[in-house]
Amino acid sequence: MSTSPDPIHKLNSASTVVIGAGAAGLVAAIFAAREGVPTVLLEGTEKIGTKILISGGGRCNVLPGAYDEQAFFTQGSRNILRRIFRTWPHTEIRAWFEGELGVPLKLETESGKLFPVSEKARTVRDALVEACLTAGVEIRTGWRVERVEAPKGLDQWIVHAQAESHAPLQADCVVLATGGQSVPKTGSDGHGYSMARAMGHSTLPIYPALAPLRHAEDDLLTLAGVSVPISWSTWKDGKCLERGMRPALFTHQGLSGPAILDASHWVIRDGAELRIGWGGMNREAWADVLCTSSARTLGICLQEHLPKRLAQTLLTRAHLSDQQSFAQFTRQARERLLNSLGNFALPVTGDRGFAVAEVTGGGIPLGEVRPSTLESRKQKKLYLCGEILDCIGRIGGHNFLWAWVTGRLAGTQAAKKART
Ligand SMILES: Cc1cc2nc3c(=O)[nH]c(=O)nc-3n(C[C@H](O)[C@H](O)[C@H](O)COP(=O)(O)OP(=O)(O)OC[C@H]3O[C@@H](n4cnc5c(N)ncnc54)[C@H](O)[C@@H]3O)c2cc1C
Known part of the structure; x- marks a missing residue:
């Protein structure tokens, strides 16, 4: 029996590959699949949404009590930030979690944070995974992406795994949702920045933000x-x-x-x-x-x-x-x-460094994505979302708010593009 990798596994002609099953990637995959295109979600570790599980002291502060523009920081344009946040207002995100995902939230009045009524981060992670499966997302864990390339003459991406046993994937659109570099043992170890740079992006110097x-x-x-x-x-x-x-x-x-x-x-x-x-x-x-x-x-x-x-x-x-x-x-x-x-x-x-920092500051400049779609300005059919982009929020659910909003926008738009 041959141990060499299979030839390129061609997905259906309209397909979206989302790299990274964290907060942004899970939401991106849900919304991409709901557009009716075959969607594959690749996660480098064996576990999905590890950061969601450890968030908020195990309770997951899903959202802030309300959207507050002043709670976000970027070295890019605040106008771009505003345009991105307008695509999915806070009230609609809350309604989505409570209505569609079946995760009721409660406000902790003294901190102004929204937590699941269950007080368990697992409720949030499981509901997102369930929504992925219901929408038809194919989830592959232990599938760490090494590089993404666009061979000359082929209008599609080839996504290569680190493990030789995984055959490369061919996709119309790729969503890069690999997170930052904080708490690297969760799987977000900064490799996403290298992949983005290899695809023509620049990166602002990264630093441990929200760190003791x-x-x-x-x-x-x-x-x-x-x-x-x-x-x-x-x-x-x-x-x-x-x-x-x-x-x-x-x-x-x-x-x-x-x-x-x-x-x-x-x-x-x-x-x-x-x-x-x-x-x-x-x-x-x-x-x-x-x-x-x-x-x-x-x-x-x-x-x-x-x-x-x-x-x-x-x-x-x-x-x-x-x-x-x-x-x-x-x-x-x-x-x-x-x-x-x-x-x-x-x-x-x-x-205390990246080992304990809650988020990573810096990353891909907001000016390198289109605010209305999150498509890369460097590469067509490449989309970026979540912490890999240069935006951080204060403590209080603002960072997940960023992940949900950008995940939905990138997933929806990537799938729409893949369908054309
Ligand atoms: C201890 C802690 C507590 C936190 N608590 C809160 C909170 O309560 N509320 C809040 O709003 N924010 C909180 N945050 C911040 C929040 O977790 C992040 O902002 C958010 O998870 C970022 O989402 P993301 O999807 O962009 O990245 P991540 O959640 O980091 O997900 C990225 C995923 O990509 C995968 N990946 C990376 N590289 C590859 C590759 N090459 N191939 C395949 N997969 C890859 C990773 O394994 C990971 O699963 C907390 C962070 C920490 C560390």
Whole structure:
């Protein structure tokens, strides 16, 4: 018996191959197949939608409570982003999950995030796989794509597997949904960028976005496990890049939690300075609090707004005793304390990298795809969707929103093109 690969396995004449069975690829495959063209979904690992399964602490934050344009960041045009998001409004996506996929969602009011009522990420992943199968998608796992090429004179793509035992596939249209490079053990290891570059695309430098930050402040490292709301701002060349307010978490390596992840991409990509207002209050708010309680001891006053251990650490840093009151201090001592409480510049020494970053920043510039179809401007019949494109969202379901919207657009349009 021959062990050599089969000759090229020709799919039906109108066919779409989607590479990557993550959030964007699953949705792309569903919508491509619903256009009535044979659709094959290729996944490099043995498991489908691994990132969906580990998302939201195993609960999968499917969507934000509402669409917020300001929650997205790209080095490309915001107009392109807007045009892409308009193709599938947030309310319709929610209705699709709840009505068509049968995954009811509930709003967690304190965070503004939408989770499946089951509180299980598996519900979301399974519903997407089921929808693929119902639409007639052929799913092949363990089918890692090595390269995609368009031989001269052939108006179709040839998709080559890494494993020699898999015969190459011939397809009219290809959707590249290989994700970024964060948490590479899930299968998204950045190979998609190389394949896109080989097909004529450029890539903006990639970096771990939404990643915990490292510092080497011994007194703060001993606070591992303490959680506290913070108001944060990122600064470069005297300009504030962004500010926000969310919880942060002290860890053995530095700081994490939603606030830090949101702020991190400015620090990692732009080398911005991160300033923190502990307890969610900036310097002015702390000045108001301390002036109105100026007769009380600092220890009592700070502990009303901060975890005890953090309050003690910040007082020690400012060389002050918790038994003194604010009114007793010199002007310099007050300034020192207010800066430490409300305008704390975190001496960041690095980040935790791709191994733990929730998303990858940078990637294929939005200017290299057509906003109305997500077809590549470099190659006809090639479509791109999801995290491989240069767009990231804040923590809160925004990154899945991007994956669902771009997956649907790329899948639908690829199938329409394949049919022509
Ligand atoms: C720990 C964690 C928690 C998260 N929680 C949330 C959350 O709750 N809400 C939210 O909105 N976002 C969350 N995110 C971000 C979100 O998971 C991603 O933005 C989203 O999964 C990106 O979807 P994608 O389909 O573009 O890429 P991916 O989900 O990464 O899927 C890409 C797929 O392509 C496959 N692949 C790659 N290369 C090849 C190849 N050569 N051949 C074949 N297959 C290939 C990969 O194996 C993978 O299955 C979280 C991320 C992490 C890491």
